[in-house]
Amino acid sequence: MAEFQHSVSLDAQKCIGCTSCLRQCPTEAIRVRDGHAVIRSELCIDCGRCVRVCQHKAKRAVFDSLSDIDPKYKWRIALPAPALYGQFDELADIGELLQGLLELGFDDVYEVARSAEIISECTRRYMRKPNILKPVISSACPAIVRLIRIRFPELCDHVLPILPPVEYASRAAKASALQKYPTLMPEEICTVFISPCPAKTSYAKNGLSQTKSSIDYVISISDVYKQLSGKFGKGREFTMRSKAGIAGVKWASSGGEVEGLYLDRYLAADDMDNAIQVLDAIENGKLPALEFVELNACPGGCVGGAATVENPYIARSRLLSFRRGLPNYRNYLHLEDKEPDYIPPDAMVDNPIKDYVPPERFSEDRFEAMRMMAQMDEIYERLPQIDCGSCGAPTCRTFAEDVVKGECRMEDCIVLLKRHLQAQKEGAEK
Amino acid sequence: MSALHFHFEIDGMDFSSAGDASVAVKKKLRQLGFPSDVIRRCSIAMYEGEINMVIHADGGTADVMVYPDKVVMVLEDHGPGIPDVELAMKEGYSTSTEQIRNMGFGAGMGLPNMKRYTDSLEIETQVGVGTKLTMVVSV
Numbered sequence: 001m002a003e004f005q006h007s008v009s010l011d012a013q014k015c016i017g018c019t020s021c022l023r024q025c026p027t028e029a030i031r032v033r034d035g036h037a038v039i040r041s042e043l044c045i046d047c048g049r050c051v052r053v054c055q056h057k058a059k060r061a062v063f064d065s066l067s068d069i070d071p072k073y074k075w076r077i078a079l080p081a082p083a084l085y086g087q088f089d090e091l092a093d094i095g096e097l098l099q100g101l102l103e104l105g106f107d108d109v110y111e112v113a114r115s116a117e118i119i120s121e122c123t124r125r126y127m128r129k130p131n132i133l134k135p136v137i138s139s140a141c142p143a144i145v146r147l148i149r150i151r152f153p154e155l156c157d158h159v160l161p162i163l164p165p166v167e168y169a170s171r172a173a174k175a176s177a178l179q180k181y182p183t184l185m186p187e188e189i190c191t192v193f194i195s196p197c198p199a200k201t202s203y204a205k206n207g208l209s210q211t212k213s214s215i216d217y218v219i220s221i222s223d224v225y226k227q228l229s230g231k232f233g234k235g236r237e238f239t240m241r242s243k244a245g246i247a248g249v250k251w252a253s254s255g256g257e258v259e260g261l262y263l264d265r266y267l268a269a270d271d272m273d274n275a276i277q278v279l280d281a282i283e284n285g286k287l288p289a290l291e292f293v294e295l296n297a298c299p300g301g302c303v304g305g306a307a308t309v310e311n312p313y314i315a316r317s318r319l320l321s322f323r324r325g326l327p328n329y330r331n332y333l334h335l336e337d338k339e340p341d342y343i344p345p346d347a348m349v350d351n352p353i354k355d356y357v358p359p360e361r362f363s364e365d366r367f368e369a370m371r372m373m374a375q376m377d378e379i380y381e382r383l384p385q386i387d388c389g390s391c392g393a394p395t396c397r398t399f400a401e402d403v404v405k406g407e408c409r410m411e412d413c414i415v416l417l418k419r420h421l422q423a424q425k426e427g428a429e430k
Numbered sequence: 431m432s433a434l435h436f437h438f439e440i441d442g443m444d445f446s447s448a449g450d451a452s453v454a455v456k457k458k459l460r461q462l463g464f465p466s467d468v469i470r471r472c473s474i475a476m477y478e479g480e481i482n483m484v485i486h487a488d489g490g491t492a493d494v495m496v497y498p499d500k501v502v503m504v505l506e507d508h509g510p511g512i513p514d515v516e517l518a519m520k521e522g523y524s525t526s527t528e529q530i531r532n533m534g535f536g537a538g539m540g541l542p543n544m545k546r547y548t549d550s551l552e553i554e555t556q557v558g559v560g561t562k563l564t565m566v567v568s569v
């Protein structure tokens with residue numbers, strides 16, 4: 001498989017080598033080397049937490065911008081994430097926002113919330129299947145899906161083998177454009193996802209397993225926010241209407257997905273630490289009674305994504321106010337004549353997520369790995385064990401690992417060095 | 431090659447950290463590159479043993495010896511001991527209190543699961559003295 005393309009990157013000029021992101025990284029993927037943070041590609045899950053905590057704005061989520069869109073595309077379809085709806089204070093109707101997107105230069109808009117409703121319908125059908133591994137884990141948050149692959153490989157088979165709503169939306173948007181405008185060629189149409197997070201950008205760039213994504217560009221919610229804020233609520237005319245129902249819009253915040261499944265025994269957890277604890281519990285067989293688990297990497301769900309603008313709770317409250325006027329569902333598959341657990345093949349993930357390469361493994365040779373770990377424990381015992389971070393590793397334990405791997409030297413531990421110097425000085429004085 | 435040895439103190443008062451040793455072992459085994467099913471079996475067995483020590487025996491110690499071809503877990507406590515091991519091994523048998531059950535434990539599945547997921551489970555126990563479990567998971 002080709003090298004994984006990440007969408008969190010570092011601006012070395014802005015990074016002052018402080019340690020605020022170090023310990024926040026849920027996979028311990030960050031080190032500070034030569035005064036700058038370095039992200040380890042194989043461990044990074046693009047969750048964007050470091051982007052959120054960096055006070056120097058040195059961690060950046062990589063997105064496309066509107067000007068990146070190739071002129072060869074004659075028909076540009078915006079795919080707004082439902083989290084976008086919660087960003088604007090003055091917005092009274094989602095239609096007004098969709099109209100705003102057209103004014104930015106899009107030819108059409110296809111709401112991801114619409115596909116979320118379809119995915120909910122498919123998931124309800126999936127849950128009726130016999131012999132599925134439970135709890136089923138949502139596939140919507142790509143940071144979680146990648147975390148599972150890296151740290152919880154045994155749980156890969158629990159991940160819902162159904163497309164995330166944004167992928168379904170991209171395919172549906174292209175198909176419906178071709179149908180509506182028969183003169184368009186497929187290669188003239190592009191989809192542009194308006195995303196709450198870098199994780200979704202990585203998803204669009206890398207796809208899932210061997211499944212390539214049909215999303216062509218990903219721009220950030222904050223970028224669109226900058227261009228549209230202040231434009232709404234002035235009694236402007238708009239003809240666009242939202243085609244999504246409550247159930248789809250709800251997906252923007254944690255718990256929205258499970259609510260649409262009408263199950264009795266489910267769990268929704270948000271924020272990385274909580275998600276990791278839940279996954280540990282599932283792996284230990286501790287949640288056998290649950291049918292479905294929704295996990296979101298960001299606090300509050302996608303409304304808390306690293307590329308959003310508004311506080312997640314405020315955004316959520318705005319979404320609630322839109323929801324009042326909407327019907328629950330507006331998008332259906334119309335499968336009444338099919339078996340209750342039938343799922344259209346085009347909604348399924350072509351290849352189940354399973355290719356386990358343990359990125360944390362010290363060595364391919366187990367004897368060598370064991371030797372390294374023994375050495376690591378020895379080194380750890382000699383360290384101050386205060387996890388100060390000044391060596392550039394998040395914890396003394398990771399520092400010991402780095403020493404064994406030859407990435408840094410004992411002398412990089414400043415605390416230890418100071419103790420040595422002190423001892424030397426005292427020795428000299430005596 | 432000699433084994434790697436990891437030692438954990440399991441605090442009997444602290445429900446919130448129950449399971450931490452299991453998570454730590456899981457991480458070590460991943461770093462050592464053990465197959466994921468071995469990791470999972472060790473992690474489940476370790477977790478159940480750990481929880482039992484917290485709930486039934488006021489804590490204890492866990493020692494994990496990792497060999498290239500097997501993982502040996504020894505859990506030892508100075509709790510009340512198990513009067514009837516055969517009975518305790520039965521699925522669904524539990525002496526857990528209502529309060530413990532309300533916390534989501536006490537289904538009586540811990541020991542049976544430890545047996546199921548390991549290649550061998552040995553129980554040495556004496557009422558009023560304590561319990562020592564030795565579990566082996568082979569690669």
Ligand SMILES: Nc1ncnc2c1ncn2[C@@H]1O[C@H](COP(=O)(O)OP(=O)(O)OP(=O)(O)O)[C@@H](O)[C@H]1O
Nearest residue numbers: 482486487511518524525535536537538539540541
């Ligand atoms: N370390 C121990 N010390 C004393 N008694 C124990 C110990 N471990 C288990 N037992 C006894 O054996 C019984 C069965 O243990 P088991 O782990 O199978 O079930 P449980 O802990 O009661 O419930 P579950 O593990 O499903 O939460 C316990 O209820 C308890 O009486």
Ligand code: SF4
Nearest residue numbers: 141197297298302305
């Ligand atoms: S929770 Fe939503 S916004 Fe956050 S990483 Fe996952 S998909 Fe992106």
Ligand SMILES: [Mg+2]
Nearest residue numbers: 478482540541
């Ligand atoms: Mg038990």
